[in-house]
Amino acid sequence: MTLERYVAICMPLQHSEMCSTRRSLHCILIIHSLSSVPTIVVLLIFFASASLSFYKEYKVCSVEMFIFHSWQDHLRSAISQFYFLIMCIIIVFSYVKIMKVAKAASGENKKSTWKGLRTVILHGFQLLLCLIQLFNPFIEGAVLKIDFMLYINVRYFNYITFILAPRCLSPLIYGLRDEKFFNALKYFVLCGLDKNLQP
Template sequence: MTSISHSHSNATVELQYQGLLEKLMVSTLSTVPSCVFLYVNGTMLFSLRSKPVFCGTPRYVLLYNLLFADTVQLALSQVMYILAVCRVKLLYPVCGFLILLTHLTSGMSPLTLVLMSLERYVAVCYPLRHTTIITIRNTAVAITAVWAVSSLNNLTRLLLSFPFQKLGILQVKDLCSNIAVMLGSVSREYDEAFTCVVFVSAGVAITSSYISVAAAARSASADKTSARKARNTLLLHLVQLGLSLSSTIYNPLLIALSRTVTRIVIVRIQNVFYVCFVILPRCLSSLIYGLRDQRIRPVLIYHLCCRLRLVKGSSQRPS
């Protein structure tokens, strides 16, 4: 997960080798999609708080938590990117806060996907007990636990390697990045171990849920339609997990490519990877659930169109 915050600033460290026109074009091509997806995610978050049915349904509450973390992560990514492009140097406390917040939100997605997968597993395999197991209270406790785990991970990394002796220094010497505020290899090794454990555990949990749901769908008493939708949702969770994992291989892949191509080519590849591995994964949740879910879709479209619904024959507000 250190690769995310590190890559945002490093993505433009070598931009001085490019011409001004190319720099502006590349920055625009990266910033415009990010702003569009931030608008979509923000609208989705507003939509999930606009109806009591969304606020009182555990799976929508979990979706809100996932979207919130992804939206904050996307906003932080773009802020770090713009700061790197403009060569802005921050104070150590400010830079450290941005890095810690980036790590906090980046760890939320895989953990929240596990909760969402378990909710679908209980809904299909234990339909009669679903309403007693998956309650709003239990969901709130699970979300609190996820935030606590991510916060504890952040605190551990902070205690392991943050250069507290540099807090007296007003300004970071280089661009704000993970390397600029962290010292030694202890933090990197710890973060790699934590990331490995989280993603392996999440992959096992989602895959096991999918297998259980697929097995339950074959039974005569199962709701075939519900089981099929749950199975498809779990497959999407696996795709989302893979996209989240792709950000962790961002730096190793660029390092490998840097041995065979020039700096200018690497800078251009970095910007493409930034859009594909950082921006895109954090907008898919809105697109996936917003367009697939029959309850969310009309509300999302309604708000995206600024309350001007273009529907043939009528323009009734969605219920």
């Protein structure tokens, strides 16, 4: 998402060529392949290490259930931190370049610059929420050792805050910019009490 925005704003003439459907499909396949490697390794080690009696036990369904060796946990942690670092570098690089281009394009128009800055801040916040999602399994694993009900509540909170919210943020914000959508949302939030608003 960040790189696509970088190409669209900083290289607008090459955007249609670089972000074609075929290239996007290749990028999605590469991303899914790289992100599935740690999971496949954990599952292969699990199937090689688990005894038959393990399959008859009642367990909480979580990733920690599949980890038998401490080095697996360390490896999983290192991979998540590596992904986090790489994504942070890409996001910071892209948005610094985008801000430079946006500032140069708007010139002295402060209103346009502020509007662009708000959009970039929104996208940055959205991506920050997505990045924090990488650390959720470690937080949930630590909480599971303390209390099961707390674990369920933390897991539910993490799902709403770091998985659902980032994906809903952009459509909601862009929808709020549309006057008709904003008025309809305001009407329903106020339960129709404001008679000046129409849904």
